[in-house]
Amino acid sequence: MKIQLLSFILFCFVTQIIAAQVILNANGEGNTYEDINAVLAPNYDIVEVPDCAHSSFGRHIDEVFDKDLNTYVFRFVAHVNQDNDRCKKFDRQRIEIKTYGKSPKNLKGTEGETVEYKWKFKLPNNFKVSKNFTHLHQIKSVGSAYSSLPIISLTARKGTPDGLELRHAPTDSQNTVATVELDLLKGKWVEVTEVIHYSNNGSYSIEIKSVSNDSKIFEYNNDRIDMWQDGSDFMRPKWGIYRSLKRKEDLKDEVVLFNSFSIEEIPALTLEELEKKADKKQLVADSKKQIINFKNSRADDYDEVQLYNSSGKKISSKNIIKKYKIQVSELSNDSYYIVFSKSKRAVKVLKCLVE
Incomplete structure (x- = not known):
């Protein structure tokens, strides 16, 4: 019998609820989309996949047992020639999960809040990336005039050497603020911790470390950074594979593993x-x-x-x-x-x- 999905909210009390953490872990084969939706948007659908274009393959996100972590994990699969962006755009392909307007309130970042996002992922040793973009994570606004451009993105990009770029866009202008060599992340499980204070006078920090030995691979901190696109209703995270198909010769079919997604609001001290x-x-x-x-x-x-x-x-x-x-x-x-x-x-x- 399939183990029930590990989905729980931890509450810390003083005289009222002051913090809430939501965790999404894989739990075994089958019902993957349903399990993800149950945590990130109960009774709604927040899985963005190209199943409509490649129905013969089946679901592009499933769950497999991982020997390194000794647990089930989420497997995101992208095919160069068969997949696109949900049969809406054909110059790119998207296999992502997210929170959105129908998600619970504590999964949406609002102005003045501080939120911690954590997750684990593993890239294959021979992972190939586009010179245009290969997003693995995004923070996007809803309601802003700039909502088409993520305020934060982790983008793998072909170069000499290939790199994972941290990009920032408080308006319609996007800049790379830090880069780490992609080879340092390939072939191993890494854990990401991202802390954001959502404000025009906000703060942003991210740390990526190896799961096996806890060694730090990448770190960036900025306590004076614009982390609010004006006019936004809220901010939301996305994870997965979202890549350009304009240079197919640079790409191959890919499998990226994810697990241990966590979203936690960090309350102000009382x-x-x-x-x-x-x-x-x-x-x-x-x-x-x-x-x-x-x-x-x-x-x-x-x-x-x-x-x-x-x-x-x-x-x-x-x-x-x-x-x-x-x-x-x-x-x-x-x-x-x-x-x-x-x-x-x-x-x-x-x-x-x-x-």
């Missing part, structure tokens, strides 16, 4: 959370002194330091926090929370009394 996470040992500082040090917090453990007052309100820390030091003389007598964050998640909270 006063209750700050108090709960705070170190039991409270720092006490004399306001007459210029600085206090927190050298026991290693810089590698965090990428941002924030300051909250005793009411749980985030306050400007510009010119106050400098690496391992806080300019106490700039603060009023009060209790403060010093929050060390990694990819927008609080990893350490220190409570400091200025008197």
Whole structure:
């Protein structure tokens, strides 16, 4: 009997629900489209495949057992000559899954939200890519005048050497902001963690690491980046194979494996959370002194330091926090929370009394 699809939502409570995670994993052969839809858009269809053009092959996404991960995974299959983009466009082909307007609210990124996306994928050793585009992941807007252009895309592209490009498009202009050699990803399972704060004054981070040894392959962080296409209703993720057919001679039939899709909203810290996470040992500082040090917090453990007052309100820390030091003389007598964050998640909270 087929094991029920692993689809669950984890809730963290303070006085209300403050976080929700949705996970999609393969669970065995059969009913693949139905299982994907049940998680990403219950009672609707968000699987975009060329089955209409290549009905003799059957479904272009199925589930197979993977010996490396010792579990079932999703297999995305693209054929150069038989497949197209859902019998709508014939110069490209699309085998993708997504969230969209009919998806649950917590699967759609809205302005001001911070969302973490995670997934695993494996490219074959002999993976071939177009010089035009071979998208493996996109973040797209809905409702914006620029919605035809993904605000974020991971695009494999033929070159010397072939590369995986991270591309950014806040308007109708798209730029490559970072590239990693494609050979570094081929033939192995990799895990991607992407954290986005959706705002014109937003932030974006991505890390790709090897599943087998946890080694980092690629990393990019930007805390001052436009991550909201004006006029958008929401942002949504897409995963799969979406490639140009204009240079068929560069391509071959492909199989790309995916699994462990996760979408999680990262809520803003509440006063209750700050108090709960705070170190039991409270720092006490004399306001007459210029600085206090927190050298026991290693810089590698965090990428941002924030300051909250005793009411749980985030306050400007510009010119106050400098690496391992806080300019106490700039603060009023009060209790403060010093929050060390990694990819927008609080990893350490220190409570400091200025008197």
